[in-house]
Amino acid sequence: MHKTPTHDTHNESDAAEPSNMAHSSRRDFLKKSLFAASAAGAASSLILPSSAVHAAGSDAPEKPVVKIGFIPLTDCASVVMASKLGLDKKYGITIELSKEASWAGVRDKLISGELDAAHVLYGLIYAVNNGVGATATPMSVLMGINNNGQAITMANKLISAGVVNGAGLKKYIASGKSLTFAQTYPTGTHAMWLNYWLAANGVNPMKDVKNITVPPPQMVSNMQVGTTDGFCVGEPWGARAIELGIGFTTITTQEIWTNHPEKVLGCSRAFVEKNPNTARALIMAVLEASKYLDDYKNRAAVATIISQKSYVNCPADTITGRFLGNYDNGAGRQWKDANNMKFYNDGKVNFPYLSDGMWFMTQHKRWGLMKNDVDYLGIAKQINQIDLYKQAASQVKVPVPSSPMRSSKLLDGKVWDGSNPAAYAASFAIKA
Incomplete structure (x- = not known):
């Protein structure tokens, strides 16, 4: 059985803001909260939102506190x-953040x-x-969270065996060698990028390698x-493996599919039907927040905040490099990646394209x-x-x-354009 580290999984929620607080006082409150939450001076460069805009009447959120995993x-x-940044309170809700240990746990909750x-x-x-x-449960995608910014990492020990890319990997496996690859959830994005890349290089991810599931921090x-x-x-975690001298990036996911869909803001259909104003x-x-993150002058400070134990629990410097598009593959290549992790990109990241969702189903079928x-x-x-x-975007x-x-x-x-998904799913030479 593989060894796994212990991770903090406690819930994180901001202190409650007094309901009768004036706008100027609310800004002061947000500043104080943000400074307290960030590491030494990081929050000083954060630009806080202007006065709160609370929804009223028929548009008022049905559920004032929203628990987000x-x-x-x-x-x-x-x-x-x-x-x-207090953007939740600006729209009449309070986000209660909950750090989760695995995608299976997120699914179940x-x-x-x-x-x-x-x-x-x-x-x-x-x-x-x-x-x-x-168990089949009606689900909803509210919006896209990000494009790009994932990677396939291989162990440094493979470099001496000549395995530095897909072609080398195929040759190595053809010689009778056994390898184990991990993804984070069998139907998730990381599994699909791994499977797609292996198959594009002539390796069947279901037969030619051992394909296992491991939670991201592990x-x-x-x-x-x-x-x-x-x-x-x-x-x-790809950058962390390089930093510790145990692995190298063989390919980024943006090299597999530039501006690919990745994480979404997801929920059950029942939640949307019961709480449409809250969801909006x-x-x-x-x-x-997505707009804020795609203003790159904010990213170093954000990296310091999310590096904390309550969030990513990883050194800020490890996060910052690729967050800013500065890549080092750990095997002698450095570059500035214009297609690094994007959160907004003039709304192109966030729009829930039907074709994006359909693509994942074609791969599940494949x-x-x-x-x-x-x-x-x-x-x-x-x-x-x-x-x-x-409706939300217009506001x-x-x-x-x-x-x-x-x-x-x-x-x-x-x-891929979504025009003939069944034919697309069946068109691959390597499939289950």
């Missing part, structure tokens, strides 16, 4: 900062209602909705003790996780809350695209 990853930053919503893997929401790996420790030879996970307020708060083709478009229309998102002046579909070319040259 997150996993310790750099891309939890927008839900954390929506709370830390969303289904049970213990969590109202979560920073969560796109593919997990679709799988739960379709009864893949869990990836590095598993590689340290030799349980895994490679893994796909979000930052900062939550989208608005996270949209504003790898035998979903046994039959489904009504891909119909399911995506049920899950992705486009109308609610558009915070976020542009929306003209079409709910988008077209992308992935690293193997295949184009």
Whole structure:
């Protein structure tokens, strides 16, 4: 059995703001709270929101306190900062943050209602909705949280064996060598990026390697003790493996699919149906935080905040590099990546494109996780809350695209545009 570190999983919630506080006093309160929460001086560069804009009347949130789960990853930053900057209170809600230990835990708590919503893997929401790996439960995607910013890491010991890329890996496996790769949840984004990359290099992820599931914060420790030879996970854990001298980045996920969908703000359908105003307020708060994060002058200070034990629990310097687009693959290559983790990108990150959700279902079908083709478009229309998102976006002046579909070319040259999902799922030479 692999060794696993102990992680803090306590809930984090901001101190309650007095309801009768004047706007000027509220700003002072937010400043004091943020300074207290951040490490030495980091919050001094944070720009706080202007006066609160509380919803009233029929638009008032049905649920004033919203419990949001997150996993310790750099891309939890927008839900954390929506709370830390007081953007939740601006729209009449209070975000109660809950640090979770695994994606399976997030899944179970969303289904049970213990969590109202979560920073969560796109593919997990679709799988739960379709009864893949869990009891079928109607689910919703409120908005996209981020694009890009994940990576596939391999152990340094493979470099001496000539395994530095996909071609080397295929040759190594063809020689009869056995390797173990880890992803964070079988239907999630990291599993799909890992599977896609392996298959694009002629390696069947279901047959040619051992494919296991490990929670994100445990990836590095598993590689340290030799349980895994490679893994796909979000930052900062790829950078941390390099920092500790145990692994190198063989490919970033933005090299697999530039501006790919990644984490979403997800919840059960029941939550949206019962609390539409709360859901809309939550989208608005996270949209504003997303804008804030894509102003790069704010990112170093945010890295210091989310580095704390209550959040990512990783050195701020480890987070900051790739957060700012400064990449070092740990094997002699350094570059400035214009396609690093994005949280806003003029709203392109956040719009819940139907084609994005459909893509994950095509991969679930490809790898035998979903046994039959489904009504891909119909399911995506049920899950992705486009109308609610558009209402929220209009309130915070976020542009929306003209079409709910988008077209992308992935690293193997295949184009995905959502037009024929069943044919696309069946078109791959390597599949389950």
